[in-house]
Amino acid sequence: MTTLAPEAVTTAELAPARYAPLLDTVEVAVLADGTDAAWSLDGTGPGVRVLRIDAPGAAVEVRLTVPLGDAAGYWHPGADWRRTLVADWEGRATVSLADSLAAGCLYDSTGATLLTFATADPVPEVSLRYGVSEENDTHVVHLHLPPADQPHRLLFVPRAASVAGALRPLRGWYAARTDPMPVPEAARLPLWCTWYAYNQDVDAIEVTEQARIAAELGFGALILDDGWQRYGSGRGYAGVGDWIPDGAKFPDFAGHVAVVRETGLRYLAWIAPLLLGPNADCHAAWAPYATRAAGVPGAHVLDPRHPEVRAHVVDTCVRVVRDYGLDGLKVDFLDEAMVYAHDGGEDVGRALLLLLADLRTALEAVRPELLLELRQPYVGPAMAAFGNMLRSFDCPADSTANRVRTLDTALLATGGVVHSDPLLWDAGAPVEAAARQLIGALHSVPQVSVRLDTLPAEHLDALRFWLAEWRRLRPQLLEGAVEPGRPDEQYTLVESVADGVRVVDVHTERAVPVRPAEHTETVLVNGSTADRIVLDLQGVQLPVEITVHGPDGRIIERVQTTFAPGLRSLRVPRTGLVKIRGNA
Structure with a gap:
């Protein structure tokens, strides 16, 4: 009887690979069917860089490693609440078109990024391992890419001041290559x-x-x-x-x-439309195409690989x-179709x-x-x-x-x-x-x-x-430039700006930077549990009009005052908002 070797518990236990510098402090090793594969990195400047891997017809493994430095968290589309650091024996994911994306962003305590990557093709099934390598004091990401006729491509973004700032060029890269549905x-x-x-x-x-x-x-x-x-x-x-x-x-x-x-x-x-229950009139006709149970009670899943x-x-x-x-x-x-992933059939x-x-x-x-x-x-x-x-x-x-x-x-x-x-x-x-x-x-x-x-x-x-x-x-809220801050802090201060109007929603007690001279209107939304917002006023002294609304919209206060640089506390009821307009 043949005994299969158990999968390595940590990435440090895998067979060694030859690493080379890739970008900033990121190093990469690329393996095709277990041997070194040819790769190149295209692009310069602050935008997206493209890692191209020429290994037609071969399964490819890409290993990324970054010194820990002051790393504070790791964001990926399926992170949900696990957006702090995890060990590499714990970080696992299988993704495809119907379930997340092979992408990630490692960032430090200031919110600045140390590694930002994504697969150029978001469709195929990709397996990932990621986390802190306890043996090497590094953060690693390993991607297993299925065989393809075309070269594999991975996208990278150089260090940026925030996760949102790093993902913005990635979003632009995808958008330039997507035919989106019209939005009525x-x-x-x-x-x-x-x-x-x-x-x-x-x-x-x-x-x-x-x-x-x-x-x-x-x-x-x-x-x-x-x-x-x-x-x-x-x-x-x-x-x-x-x-x-x-x-x-x-x-x-x-x-x-x-x-x-x-x-x-x-x-x-x-x-x-992919779910099929035993009580449906059409069950007998379609049951042969729904051989696996869904993750929801009572139904099986139709296999979309059948025409x-x-x-x-x-x-x-x-x-x-x-x-x-x-x-x-x-x-x-639609994500229930992933029950058929990695079964030896089509992607x-x-x-x-x-x-x-x-x-x-x-x-x-x-x-x-x-x-x-x-x-x-x-x-x-x-x-x-x-x-x-x-x-x-x-x-x-x-x-x-x-x-x-x-x-x-x-x-x-x-x-x-x-x-x-x-x-x-x-x-x-x-x-x-x-x-x-x-x-x-x-x-x-x-x-x-x-x-x-x-x-x-x-x-x-x-x-x-x-x-x-x-x-x-x-x-501002849908089309503006949005900066939500660190993912592991659950976006407790979110700023969005467009057309000279700045909206900030704050969800914890903290000083909110306010630069009233730079915007025609500043709207501060009090999502915290305190009945005040503390302003960190910046810039020149400026006369302003302040309008405070309660949670039901009633105007509680409307006054004209002068803002001078420094800290200032405004009485704004919890779940209310304040509008600040220049009154020069």
């Missing part, structure tokens, strides 16, 4: 969703009433989430696959959609949009690329102003070609998670627009609870999922105020 105006307006408000207990009467109120509040679109389809109850997925409306909940689904659209809202419906599956998914989605008059779809659980990412390209073409033929929502973790640079609404992963009632995840997504978003996970809060809580959720979604299109007709008046005032402020500041 409805994708850039606040959206109301049924999920947290109703879960699967939805029906036409309730949704129509919520849509009426949402339209009056300034929402632009509505998502009917899980529960509209037959067998859509019980929080399981044993009945999915047919994608036919539940007649008891929606006796005339197309008519209901038309009524909602008359309010001015665009209408999307949830669908998980028949891809055609079936496209036909199903087109039928749902066309027959019921929808403006688009919320496409869920899952490549198959999903074919599927999504066909899906976009077919749906746009039916709806030229198509709205298509994708969700973390499948919101990487390549997905801008297939979705124009890129949503944060589920985080009910967690404003911090919404802030962190939407900013993470935006760091490498090359098209579309980033959306928050639907906001949920307790209607019986103080108004600050509602405002805090809205503040957590500032740097994305806010989705909301509360029952609007049961909110107390103060909560409705807060919702109306913050949505209005968000629309006013949308150029």
Whole structure:
């Protein structure tokens, strides 16, 4: 009997490789099928450098090593809460088009980067090992790239002052090579969703009433989430696959959609087209193509590597949009296809690329102003070609998670627009609870999922105020130059600037640098638990007008004063904001 050698516990236990200087203090070793491979580094200056590896048809391993120096954290698209340093025996990931991206950024205690890299092709399945090498006092990243006919390419960015600053040129590199979906105006307006408000207990009467109120509040679109389809109850997925409306909940689904659209809202419906449950009428026909269980209860996953599956998914989605008059779809659980990764068959990412390209073409033929929502973790640079609404992963009632995840997504978003996970809060809580959720979604299109007709008046005032402020500041929040700071600090001070207006949201007690002479308006949002914001005033002495709003939008104070350099404390209620305008 043959005994397989166990995988090395740490990277230091792997067979030695020949390293060479690459960029800054980064060194690289490149192996093709276990032997040294030829490589070259193209590009100079502060922009993106391209590492080219010529090893046609061979599996390639790229080893990167960096002296630890003052390293403080390691960010990657799938980091979630693990964004500090980990040991190299712990850091593992498998990524592809449908699940994150082979990219990472090592940074020090000042926030400056020590290593920034990404694969040029975000589609194939890539395995990574990363972390601190305890034996060598270094941080390492090992990438295992599958065989390819074309040269492999890795992207690198020289040291930058921040993670956001380092990822900006990477984002630009991808954007220049991507054909993004057009983004209709409805994708850039606040959206109301049924999920947290109703879960699967939805029906036409309730949704129509919520849509009426949402339209009056300034929402632009509505998502009917899980529960509209037959067998859509019980929080399981044993009945999915047919994608036919539940007649008891929606006796005339197309008519209901038309009524909602008359309010001015665009209408999307949830669908998980790769899931197949045993109770679906189509189960017998498609079970041979769904041989592995999903990570969600009750369902298996259709294997997108089969052309028949891809055609079936496209036909199903087109039928749902066309027959019921929808403006688009919320496409869920695409990442479940990764259960077929590394099984010896074709690449899952490549198959999903074919599927999504066909899906976009077919749906746009039916709806030229198509709205298509994708969700973390499948919101990487390549997905801008297939979705124009890129949503944060589920985080009910967690404003911090919404802030962190939407900013993470935006760091490498090359098209579309980033959306928050639907906001949920307790209607019986103080108004600050509602405002805090809205503040957590500032740097994305806010989705909301509360029952609007049961909110107390103060909560409705807060919702109306913050949505209005968000629309006013949308150029700064969505298109401005954004600097969120260190990832491991959870982006507690986020700055965005455009058109002479600076917006800063602060989520902990700290001094906020303010340079009022440099901007026509400065908006400071108090996301902390203190009823004040401490300003670190910089620049020349300047007369200003200050307007302080409470969490529900009420003006608490409006005064004219003079700012002089130094520290100054402003009374701003928690979850309120202050507007500072020059008054020279």
